[in-house]
Amino acid sequence: MKSRALLVLLAMSLLLVVLAACGNAEGSGDEASSSNTEESTSGEGNSESESETTEVLVDGSSTVFPIMEAVAEEYQKENPDARVNIGTSGSGGGFEKFAAGETHISNASRPIKEEEKQALEDAGIEYTEFEIALDGLSIVVNQENDWVDQLTVEELNKMWSADGGVTTWADVREGWPEEEIEFYSPGADSGTFDYFSEVVLGEEGQIRQDASLSEDDNVLVQGVTGSKNAISYFGYAYYAENKDSLKAVPIVNDSGEAVTPDQETVQSGDYNPFSRPLFVYVKNEAVENNESVYNFAKYALENAGEMAEAVGYVAKPDSAYEDALKKLDEIAGK
Template sequence: MKSKSLILTLGMSLLLVLLAACGNAEGSENNGDGEESTKEIMVDGSSTVFPIMEAVAEEYQAANPEARVNIGVSGSGGGFEKFIAGETHISNASRPIKEDEKALLEENGIEYTEIEVALDGLSIVVNKENDWVDQLTVEELTKMWSEDGGVKTWADVREGWPEKEIKFYSPGADSGTFDYFSEVVLGDAQIRQDASLSEDDNVLVQGVTGSLNGISYFGYAYYAENKDNLKVVPIVNSDGEAVTPSQETIQSGEYNPFSRPLFIYVKNEALQNDSVYEFTKYTLENAGEMAKAVGYVAKPESKYEEALQKIDELAGK
């Protein structure tokens, strides 16, 4: 009995060693200096940037079957938290990094590179059957979305609109879209407490499509993907013209103040890892095409080339 027990114990030990070896081989690669580095590329952050990076990752993994790209959607703020904690190689953001985030990265000894991958037009949307909202001003949006704005119904926004209670759907507080909208529209005011918040833009789309009196805002790609079920609202710009977001008006800046850049932040040290470097390079080579494919606006090709030169220098290529 003892011999059988010993054989069983030895067999289990050998199996565990083999499994560990297999797991190590699948999850790591040798960098040439005898040290192992992960083959998995960790990305997290903005739900607005997600469609671009998801499309890039799918194409990259199709061309590189051994690659594993893990893309999370924690919002711009949540993504930066993971970036600061050393949990990710790349952070997606629909707003520039904040000063306190910069300070925490410096405190942790993390150097990074900011790269603009596309342009977006933050889109204000209402229900498809809404036939009274033909345009909105930033001042009206401020009145609507502020906690102390005094707006409950559409009639409170503009005379002649129906006395129907408005249902508000907003990105969550960790979202860069929330930050951008708050900066442009709310200023120092607080967002209304009855707004339904979600980090998932698809939840916001469902909220508005399911409510005749719903209103929300999110990246242009999510509107473009759901334009048959939503109505986008023209916004009065700095020239006093009501402008609808489109590839042309976002690129020209005519759709203001809601045209904005989209970013990825890459850890400089991570670019020493061939897997991270190759994926970042592939992203910059294809970001413009993928941005247009999912409904955003590409940057000029020269901007992607400048960024490619920068990552080559950082990677020592």
């Protein structure tokens, strides 16, 4: 009896072992299947990432930024897969990145300088300049400033020059208050800084040391809106966006007329010497070999006039944009 019972016990044990082995095998199959699914999903994700449109890299002038930002927003609405990255390092900072091969397009509120041309030549980078809009560099004071009715370039020179000897408004013109002036200026990498310095201070002139500098025009706006005695200068679009808290100072032009910046006076050139063109510089090789850059550049030139006016600047004639598009197609070999 004992032998028989032992045989039964051994048989049952063997059966349990077989069943357990089968269960483990099935479990192993499930785990393998799950792992393969994850790998497949991961592979699909990588494939989608690789198929994304190449990012278009833009940097440079904070003055040109509102135009290109508006262009980029509309472009990406129409092209959901597109990616456009726009920085604001200032015109000079933008050209440095352009020459270093870090960007495809460089925004500028002044023409490229000789040393910047040389840096691009040394780097073997060919480029094309496009004028995309006009701007009226605006001299602004606080809305509560009720004494500054106009300024001459000579007065601006006296105010902003390092050796001008101006501390209070009374130092600028007799009868103005003896209140200390607060100066806010774009930073030295800004094309607006370069343009203002050239027109107001001249080649040898130096800006006053106590001016607060910032590459961000919004910081300058905040500085002037926060003080009745502040003064600054920046692109017309930033003034237009903040008309309720800023006052644009009429500037005496070369005809002796005090002129306020607006679309008409900038377009006609009556607002001189502060009417100026705005630029984008496009890397030729990128336009020729990168369809994403070409498509965005084309869209920008097609819509720059409309977008410029939408954000407060002045469009160039339609014929200017048509000529620019032809030039772009020539570069791209279209």
